Structure formats: C-alpha cells, structure tokens
C-alpha cells in the first residue's frame with residue numbers, strides 16, 4: 490500500500506525562556522501568537538494555526554553539553570528570493586540579531602542564526618528559484634557530492650557586495666574562491 494504523505498506542519502520546542510523565544514521567532518521569521526498562556530505558546534507565520542510552538546515547565550534545564558548530544562540540528566525557513574534574504578539579514582543586523590554562520594550550499598544561500606535556546610534556524614533562498622531544478626541539481630551534481638556542507642561566507646561581506654551590484658553567479662564564484670570567507674571559520678554546531 491502506498492504511503493499517503495502528510496505535509497510537515499509544525500515544530501514544538503521545549504524552553505525555559507518562553508517570552509524570549511516567542512519574541513525572537515516574532516522578530517526573525519514574523520511568527521505571531523495564536524494562543525499563549527503562562528507555560529505554552531503556539532505561533533505561526535502563515536495561514537496554519539501554528540508552525541512553531543513552545544512548551545515550558547519549571548523542571549526543564551539547559552544541556553551544558555548540547556554540542557555533543559544527538560538531536561535536531563536546525564529548522565529552516567525559505568524566502569521567495571535572494572533579495573528577501575539580504576534585506577532580512579540587514580533588518581535583523583540593525584536589530585542586533587547576527588548570524589552564527591553562513592553557507593552557500595550550491596542550491597541555497599543559507600544564513601544560520603542561534604535562537605535563545607541555542608537551536609539553529611536557517612534562513613535560505615533557493616539558487617535556482619525552482620524546487621524541481623534545485624532537487625535535480627542536489628541529487629546529481631558532482632559539486633554537491635564533493636562538498637555537501639558548502640562554502641562559508643561572511644554575511645556582511647556578501648551583503649555589501651550585493652548592495653554594490655555584484656551579480657549572483659559572480660557572487661557564488663567569489664565565495665568558492667574564499668573572497669567572502671569569514672575569519673575565523675565558525676563552528677557549525679557539531680563536535681570536531
């Protein structure tokens with residue numbers, strides 16, 4: 490029997506910082522509260538009743554060794570365009586929210602942030618602007634197979650080049666030539 494494939498609907502995060510988390514997801518991806526009480530919140534940034542939810546009980550504690558423990562690495566949100574990714578980067582930068590690390594994955598430009606609980610959130614735009622083409626490239630490109638993590642870039646350097654009018658393909662080429670590399674190369678949330 491074939492699998493009826495349900496759509497991914499929401500992610501629920503445990504937190505000891507409920508108000509901070511609700512505010513952060515509001516600022517970063519525009520989530521608004523559908524329902525909130527003293528210990529829980531359900532928020533959304535589209536037509537679904539909730540997309541990002543939070544559960545908070547007093548017994549929750551931080552994991553001091555989170556880096557070494559298994560679990561979810563990141564959630565991701567996609568903009569309709571590179572312009573939207575760049576303007577959102579600048580909006581957040583001006584609000585004091587800065588990336589943890591940035592990668593050109595080939596099929597996406599991706600800027601990763603750390604939420605107040607230390608969970609990574611990837612903000613991306615598709616380099617092909619078409620999921621079908623993007624999926625085909627990812628599954629068949631020798632470039633992706635050779636380096637599936639991608640190429641690091643410094644968001645501010647890329648933003649300045651973008652503002653100066655550097656064309657998208659030239660930007661990707663420059664990133665591969667390490668012209669926009671961050672110093673030092675940041676940790677991507679995995680033990681080394």
Ligand SMILES: [Fe+2]
Nearest residue numbers: 563564565611
């Ligand atoms: Fe991702």
